[in-house]
Amino acid sequence: MAVEIKLPTVLRAHADGQPTVTAGGATIGEAFADLVARYPALKANLIGVDGGLHKFVNVYVNDDDIRYLDQLDTKVADGDTISILPAVAGGVS
Amino acid sequence: MTRALRLTAHQHRVIVGHCYDGLPDEACGLLLGPMERGVPTGVVTEAVPCRNADASARTYTVEPKDMLNAMRAAEAASVEIVGVWHSHTHTTAYPSPTDVRQAVDPTWYYPIVSFRDDAPVVRAYRIVDGEITEIPIELVEPPRVDFRPGRSEF
Numbered sequence: 001m002a003v004e005i006k007l008p009t010v011l012r013a014h015a016d017g018q019p020t021v022t023a024g025g026a027t028i029g030e031a032f033a034d035l036v037a038r039y040p041a042l043k044a045n046l047i048g049v050d051g052g053l054h055k056f057v058n059v060y061v062n063d064d065d066i067r068y069l070d071q072l073d074t075k076v077a078d079g080d081t082i083s084i085l086p087a088v089a090g091g092v093s
Numbered sequence: 094m095t096r097a098l099r100l101t102a103h104q105h106r107v108i109v110g111h112c113y114d115g116l117p118d119e120a121c122g123l124l125l126g127p128m129e130r131g132v133p134t135g136v137v138t139e140a141v142p143c144r145n146a147d148a149s150a151r152t153y154t155v156e157p158k159d160m161l162n163a164m165r166a167a168e169a170a171s172v173e174i175v176g177v178w179h180s181h182t183h184t185t186a187y188p189s190p191t192d193v194r195q196a197v198d199p200t201w202y203y204p205i206v207s208f209r210d211d212a213p214v215v216r217a218y219r220i221v222d223g224e225i226t227e228i229p230i231e232l233v234e235p236p237r238v239d240f241r242p243g244r245s246e247f
Binding site: 017 | 119121123128131147149151152153154155157158160161164168173174177179181182183184188189191192195196197198199200
């Protein structure tokens with residue numbers, strides 16, 4: 001199955017500057033593994049030390065946040081769009 | 094050399110107004126604009142108010158769904174997300190250690206709205222590898238449209 005993965009500007013340098021890449025897999029984790037096989041520098045930005053989703057990114061399948069689905073085990077279907085978003089945060093403390 | 098952040102008066106009002114609306118909590122939003130060779134030009138096509146998912150007077154997190162919608166709006170307009178603004182309700186318009194530590198993109202503009210003084214103060218920065226550089230904000234006129242036939246400036 002092929003899904004489209006949209007990358008934020010900060011990660012595109014790790015994927016030859018492309019804003020959108022195509023990956024194969026039946027789950028988010030499989031699609032990320034396919035992506036990381038081609039662009040290894042993305043791994044540290046997508047996967048945390050515990051093997052789960054990195055805490056500084058949010059990932060949507062179409063309109064749904066995968067943290068509220070099955071995280072990296074969330075199933076994807078042909079033609080789905082996966083959006084990777086940096087967690088944008090700050091403040092005085 | 095980062096170019097000045099160019100805001101229209103309307104965008105400036107949107108940013109400050111959204112920060113007022115968020116009080117007593119911090120407020121935040123995203124800037125959309127064009128990039129050239131991977132670097133924002135300083136032009137802002139839209140200032141997009143976002144929800145502070147932290148609902149806190151001391152921290153902010155851009156609500157992820159608002160970030161997704163901003164990313165889609167940027168794509169539809171053939172621009173990019175080029176910055177994030179937020180408010181400091183009781184401190185100066187200067188990046189805090191948290192702001193620096195959590196700065197996600199070295200090409201972005203980071204405007205901060207301070208309510209410490211009587212009138213709001215807005216300043217913008219770039220944050221690269223922990224180093225803070227103030228970037229001037231230029232208030233610019235929006236593109237003028239002359240509605241007489243054949244006289245459009247677009």
